[in-house]
Amino acid sequence: MNANELADKLLQNNAVSWGKCTPEEHDIAVWTNEQAASMLRQQQAEIEALKKELRREMDPDEFAQNSINHLVKQNTTRDLAEAIAICISMLKNKEGKLLRVKLTDDYEEHIDFCTQIASMLRKAQEK
Numbered sequence: 001m002n003a004n005e006l007a008d009k010l011l012q013n014n015a016v017s018w019g020k021c022t023p024e025e026h027d028i029a030v031w032t033n034e035q036a037a038s039m040l041r042q043q044q045a046e047i048e049a050l051k052k053e054l055r056r057e058m059d060p061d062e063f064a065q066n067s068i069n070h071l072v073k074q075n076t077t078r079d080l081a082e083a084i085a086i087c088i089s090m091l092k093n094k095e096g097k098l099l100r101v102k103l104t105d106d107y108e109e110h111i112d113f114c115t116q117i118a119s120m121l122r123k124a125q126e127k
Helices: 003-020 023-055 060-074 077-089 107-126
Strands: none
Touching: 003 023, 060 077, 077 107
């Protein structure tokens, strides 16, 4: 059952409860059920929008290339190191499958390693 179905059940309950309470209690129950149903429908709409957004996936290669291009434009050693880290994570073998390159579990150590590479590249570029 999703939120819309639950909202429908709540509104159906309005007619059922009529003979079991006073008119004032019934009015309060109807108002409460209508408010709850409205909130449930809004939540269901938000859930559907989030699901739709999650389904729109960007190609991993395209995402990596966009990230690298952005970081390299920043032109700092740290940003270049992060671009290198992305490149390392996107390395593929001859069959086109991603390699499982795991330098370390510690991100900062990984970036330190990539910073060394970035520094070497910058020095080579300056020569």
